[in-house]
Amino acid sequence: MPFAGNMFSGKWGGTMCLTEAGAGSSVGDNRCKATPTDDPEVYLLEGEKIFISGGDQDLTENICHLVLARTPNAGRGTKGLSLFVVPKYLTDETGALGARNGAHVLGIEHKMGIHGNATCTLGLGSRGPCKGFLVGQENQGIELMFLMMNEARIGVAAQGQAIAAAAYGFARTYAKDRVQGQALQSGKNPDAPPVAIVQHPDVRRMLMLQKVYSETMRSLLCKLALDFDLMHESADAAERERLKGRVDLWTPIVKATCTDLGFEVATLAVQTYGGYGYIGEYPVEQLVRDAKIASIYEGTNGIQAMDLVGRKLRVGGGALFIEWMNAANATLAEAAAAGLGAAAEALGKAVQMLAGSAMHLAGLGKARKVEAAMLQASPFLRMFGTVLLGMEAIEQAMVARRLAGERGESALFTGKQRNLEFFVATLLPQAIALGKTVQSGDESCLDPSLF
Ligand SMILES: Cc1cc2nc3c(=O)[nH]c(=O)nc-3n(C[C@H](O)[C@H](O)[C@H](O)COP(=O)(O)OP(=O)(O)OC[C@H]3O[C@@H](n4cnc5c(N)ncnc54)[C@H](O)[C@@H]3O)c2cc1C
Structure with missing residues (x-):
């Protein structure tokens, strides 16, 4: 069926269906079932997905839901999930719309904001057969x-x-x-x-x-x-x-x-x-x-922080972090040579503090103090983000300085120079403070008697 072409052209809409009532951040707890049929491409899906953005609308003539579900005998967790295209309307090879497929809106979530987008609970197979077309291979869904x-x-x-x-x-x-x-x-x-x-x-x-x-x-x-x-x-x-x-x-x-x-x-x-x-x-x-x-x-921002500390920092024994840090230090040396020495020095200290914090977390990991390490994942991410934004401030000031020299763009130069001064004075100290938090060793909130 001509799914991808019609989706790329915008003729058909699409959704991503991961979340279920019992499976939010923990995607591996998905319970939606996919049963094979005589046709090797077609499966029958049963289950319920919640919070699906654009789960229904009449702006496009068809909607392709990309659904994670588990085939019979598949393993537990994310590795046992497969991916299916579930069109709202079944179609032939030419893309002509046919019968209504069994994916229906069971309810609309009433939200705090983003009212321009219907967030829906979708029932799969509860009002007639719901056909899903396998994408890739079985068990390749999460990848x-x-x-x-x-x-x-x-x-x-x-x-x-x-x-x-x-x-x-x-x-x-x-x-x-x-x-x-x-x-x-x-x-x-x-x-x-x-x-x-x-x-x-x-x-x-x-x-x-x-x-x-x-x-x-x-x-x-x-x-x-x-x-x-x-x-x-x-x-x-x-x-x-x-x-x-x-x-x-x-x-x-x-x-x-x-x-x-x-x-x-x-x-x-x-x-x-x-x-x-x-x-x-x-x-x-x-x-x-x-x-x-x-x-x-x-993925909630807490989950992003765990991904950063639990996975990305550990790749190649910290290789990704070291590659970035070397590049950042080279940029700071360039900025110092371009006349931004004081800001480059302040940012250099924050990069060092970040490296020290990463080492501290790695030490906790080695000592198998996983909870203590993950407790600091969000402060560490915020610290890293602040340093990355500081690096942008200094790079922008460098470019603006060069353009001011070449083309006399003084308003741009003033704006970016002031941004950098403000960043170093007001925001960069927050990165240093967060580094102190990350390295504090404080575990007070892990006290089981608290909550
Ligand atoms: C408006 C809206 C649109 C959405 N659109 C879609 C969509 O199109 N498709 C789709 O599939 N989903 C969609 N979602 C679902 C969204 O991705 C989930 O709400 C989100 O992943 C969090 O899952 P949850 O709500 O079950 O919260 P939970 O997973 O219960 O999390 C609650 C809190 O616990 C924390 N937490 C959970 N597990 C851990 C852990 N292991 N370690 C540390 N902290 C943890 C979380 O960070 C969070 O702070 C949408 C949600 C909303 C509200």
């Missing part, structure tokens, strides 16, 4: 699903950044428009004219946080997306391998960092608006509601 999920994680990170950029844009415009209070410089003069809130230092601080986060996240994402493309397209096999390692290491960090910060920036935008930000007539409250889901779906 194939991960081909989509790694890309989807970068896409979700882009949602976080896009929401941050939109929030910042709205907040900046509003702050220039909204008049409230007098300038601090006017002292206690009752006749001083009221000013736009953008003149108040605390509002400028909030705007700067939004600006710096949204601009550094954007370039970080672009870099990851470029590496993702080159990982497939580079003519050099060794380079493809190196880029694959970089993408593997960065994907959980970028997913979690950009989605957490997308939400934080959206809340900062609401704060910038004051009371109006909390009111539905203004655009930023929707951004807060829409942003929250990104840290939950495509």
Whole structure:
């Protein structure tokens, strides 16, 4: 059946069906069943999937659900899962629509945000036979699903950044428009004219946080997306391998960092608006509601942190981390030579602290103190994400400095230079503090008497 062509062209929609009531983060607990038929390509599916984004809609004439299910006698866990295409309407080889397949909406989830997308509970086989067409081989399901999920994680990170950029844009415009209070410089003069809130230092601080986060996240994402493309397209096999390692290491960090910060920036935008930000007539409250889901779906950010610490840091005995660290130190040496010595030195200390924290976690792993190591996975990820954004700030300042010299682009230079100064003074210390947390040895919350 002509699934892929119609999906690529946008004629048909698609979904990813992993989650079940008893199988969220633990995908290996999937219970959906796939029974073979006389036709080796066709299986009959039975089960229930929940929280399926775009689970039904009438914008496209057909929807292809990509469903994880377990064939008879398949092993337990993720290794026993297979992947099936389950079309809403069965079709012939030409793509002409035929009978309705047995995948039906049983309910619609009522959500905090993203109301433009129907999130559905899907029943498979509960209202008539549900045909599924095997993708690849039996038991290859999780491997194939991960081909989509790694890309989807970068896409979700882009949602976080896009929401941050939109929030910042709205907040900046509003702050220039909204008049409230007098300038601090006017002292206690009752006749001083009221000013736009953008003149108040605390509002400028909030705007700067939004600006710096949204601009550094954007370039970080672009870099990851470029590496993702080159990982497939580079003519050099060794380079493809190196880029694959970089993408593997960065994907959980970028997913979690950009989605957490997308939400934080959206809340900062609401704060910038004051009371109006909390009111539905203004655009930023929707951004807060829409942003929250990104840290939950495509693997919660807690699961991303466990992937980083439990898997990616351990690849080749830390080889991926070391490859990145060497490249980061080379960039910092370049930045110092370009006249950004103080910022490069501060970032160098944060890179060292990160390396020390990675070593500390590796030591906990070797001592089989797995719970203690995983307790620090999220702070470590946040620290790594902060350092990566700092590296973007210094690289942007370097490029802007060069362009200012070549083409006299002074506004760009000022913007990026100020971003870097602000980052080093305000955000980089958070990375150092997180390093102290990671290396603290504190296990207070593991005390079983607490919760
Ligand atoms: C709006 C929306 C759209 C969605 N779209 C889709 C979709 O299209 N397709 C699809 O398949 N799914 C979809 N999901 C499901 C989503 O991917 C899951 O909600 C998510 O993976 C978390 O699973 P859960 O809700 O069962 O939470 P749980 O797995 O129960 O997690 C609850 C908390 O426990 C933590 N946790 C769980 N296990 C561990 C562990 N081993 N170690 C440490 N911490 C752990 C989690 O990080 C989280 O903080 C969607 C969900 C929503 C809300």
